[in-house]
Amino acid sequence: MSHSLTDLPDDPPPAADSPTAIAQWVADVLRERIVKGTYAPGSRLVERRISAELELSRTPVREALKLLHQDGLIEISRNRGAQVLRCTAEDALRLFDVIAALESLAAERLAAVITPAQLDDLEDMHARMLTYHKVGSHADYFDTNSEIHEFIVESCGNPIVQDARGRLMARARQGRFMAIHSPERLAQSVQEHEALMQALRARDAGAAALVWRQHLLHTGDSLAAMLDSD
Amino acid sequence: MSHSLTDLPDDPPPAADSPTAIAQWVADVLRERIVKGTYAPGSRLVERRISAELELSRTPVREALKLLHQDGLIEISRNRGAQVLRCTAEDALRLFDVIAALESLAAERLAAVITPAQLDDLEDMHARMLTYHKVGSHADYFDTNSEIHEFIVESCGNPIVQDARGRLMARARQGRFMAIHSPERLAQSVQEHEALMQALRARDAGAAALVWRQHLLHTGDSLAAMLDSD
DNA sequence: TCAAGGGATATGGCATCCCATTTTGCCCAG
DNA sequence: CTGGGCAAAATGGGATGCCATATCCCTTGA
Numbered sequence: 001m002s003h004s005l006t007d008l009p010d011d012p013p014p015a016a017d018s019p020t021a022i023a024q025w026v027a028d029v030l031r032e033r034i035v036k037g038t039y040a041p042g043s044r045l046v047e048r049r050i051s052a053e054l055e056l057s058r059t060p061v062r063e064a065l066k067l068l069h070q071d072g073l074i075e076i077s078r079n080r081g082a083q084v085l086r087c088t089a090e091d092a093l094r095l096f097d098v099i100a101a102l103e104s105l106a107a108e109r110l111a112a113v114i115t116p117a118q119l120d121d122l123e124d125m126h127a128r129m130l131t132y133h134k135v136g137s138h139a140d141y142f143d144t145n146s147e148i149h150e151f152i153v154e155s156c157g158n159p160i161v162q163d164a165r166g167r168l169m170a171r172a173r174q175g176r177f178m179a180i181h182s183p184e185r186l187a188q189s190v191q192e193h194e195a196l197m198q199a200l201r202a203r204d205a206g207a208a209a210l211v212w213r214q215h216l217l218h219t220g221d222s223l224a225a226m227l228d229s230d
Numbered sequence: 231m232s233h234s235l236t237d238l239p240d241d242p243p244p245a246a247d248s249p250t251a252i253a254q255w256v257a258d259v260l261r262e263r264i265v266k267g268t269y270a271p272g273s274r275l276v277e278r279r280i281s282a283e284l285e286l287s288r289t290p291v292r293e294a295l296k297l298l299h300q301d302g303l304i305e306i307s308r309n310r311g312a313q314v315l316r317c318t319a320e321d322a323l324r325l326f327d328v329i330a331a332l333e334s335l336a337a338e339r340l341a342a343v344i345t346p347a348q349l350d351d352l353e354d355m356h357a358r359m360l361t362y363h364k365v366g367s368h369a370d371y372f373d374t375n376s377e378i379h380e381f382i383v384e385s386c387g388n389p390i391v392q393d394a395r396g397r398l399m400a401r402a403r404q405g406r407f408m409a410i411h412s413p414e415r416l417a418q419s420v421q422e423h424e425a426l427m428q429a430l431r432a433r434d435a436g437a438a439a440l441v442w443r444q445h446l447l448h449t450g451d452s453l454a455a456m457l458d459s460d
Numbered sequence: 461t462c463a464a465g466g467g468a469t470a471t472g473g474c475a476t477c478c479c480a481t482t483t484t485g486c487c488c489a490g
Numbered sequence: 491c492t493g494g495g496c497a498a499a500a501t502g503g504g505a506t507g508c509c510a511t512a513t514c515c516c517t518t519g520a
């Protein structure tokens with residue numbers, strides 16, 4: 001087992017102030033561990049073991065596992081426990097084919113309704129991202145990058161897009177942090193972000209949709225290539 | 231209460247041959263009732279009541295309610311039970327904005343890889359649909375229509391599209407069967423189906439994507455108008 | 461008559477027990 | 491040494507009990 005009882009829940013048990021909060025919290029803990037690789041793909045998540053470690057009963061753990069299953073992160077088989085699914089290169093391509101469609105829709109809709117304030121926020125994030133890129137501060141670059149993507153999906157006016165995209169991204173994040181691409185891909189990515197900003201400034205919904213879809217398809221290709229090279 | 235113990239589960243309890251089958255079955259029963267309107271929007275689904283009626287314990291019912299919640303069909307609040315959410319016109323627009331993006335993607339991908347056999351299947355369904363339309367057999371028309379949409383999403387080569395689309399459609403179906411549109415809309419819809427067939431015959435992915443997206447956006451508009459007129 | 465307070469009831473969340481099935485490991489026969 | 495079979499342990503699923511809290515109704519006082 002890869003973690004002792006000492007690195008326990010990090011957070012204290014989150015006092016059940018809201019309904020189903022415990023199961024949600026358990027799901028978050030497990031999701032984090034899956035994403036960070038603490039639970040390797042293929043490893044088995046046993047209800048009784050987790051409930052003992054987190055010092056609660058099996059019921060919320062069961063619910064959490066069900067949640068993770070619906071998110072596509074694990075497979076649950078009877079008497080064999082939950083197993084972390086591996087995200088293959090092919091999975092990444094399929095995932096980003098859909099994510100591209102969703103985020104493209106978000107960009108398209110946002111371009112049509114974007115407010116000056118929202119544009120300012122985006123300009124700010126965009127500028128920060130460019131700086132981090134120049135400086136070579138990868139972690140900050142990726143954070144800001146994610147921030148921009150999240151912002152677009154949040155601001156597009158359709159929460160359903162955000163919800164669907166969130167679930168898909170959880171699966172994609174599994175394993176690597178979608179980190180470090182090649183310098184060329186990085187440069188291309190920055191360029192695509194710049195193109196989106198131009199489309200948004202011009203309120204050109206069609207262009208925004210096109211640019212952003214290509215950006216995400218490229219991201220998918222890049223991630224798939226990375227997963228393949230393992 | 232709108233149903234007695236005599237119109238029980240319709241199906242016999244589904245023998246737990248596969249794992250989690252019971253919860254899944256309960257979810258199916260409840261979903262059907264929500265879609266058919268047996269449970270009106272706003273009505274409360276009480277764990278204990280349902281478990282008593284279906285003659286099983288609260289556990290699978292509870293899981294089923296969680297599933298329905300993740301599908302966006304119900305809201306669960308502590309001590310207030312699960313309540314069926316109402317699908318408003320605005321919801322329909324948002325839903326179909328996303329569904330349009332997904333099915334458009336499916337059509338685009340399918341056009342690129344469609345086999346002669348698949349095209350034959352589609353031609354067959356399409357012809358049947360046209361016949362039903364001419365004859366005015368609405369139920370058959372809608373069935374075949376759904377069949378075509380399902381087929382496209384299934385055959386596009388990306389199961390993630392199918393999954394995401396399925397969840398969204400469950401919410402859209404809530405209430406009316408998405409039934410009866412105006413004659414003009416019906417004619418337009420048929421025309422759009424015909425346009426898709428042409429694009430698929432030509433293996434023109436771009437045209438297929440465009441046509442199909444418009445078709446679904448129109449469907450969303452139509453449904454929203456219907457919901458609004460209530 | 462109406463409003464406010466209190467208690468009974470309803471309800472979902474968590475813990476725990478039991479069961480069916482699968483997995484695992486061991487022992488013995490060949 | 492190997493393979494098969496059997497028993498014990500492991501494991502998830504379902505059932506049930508208890509608890510905290512929200513809801514609802516009835517009572518009571520102004």
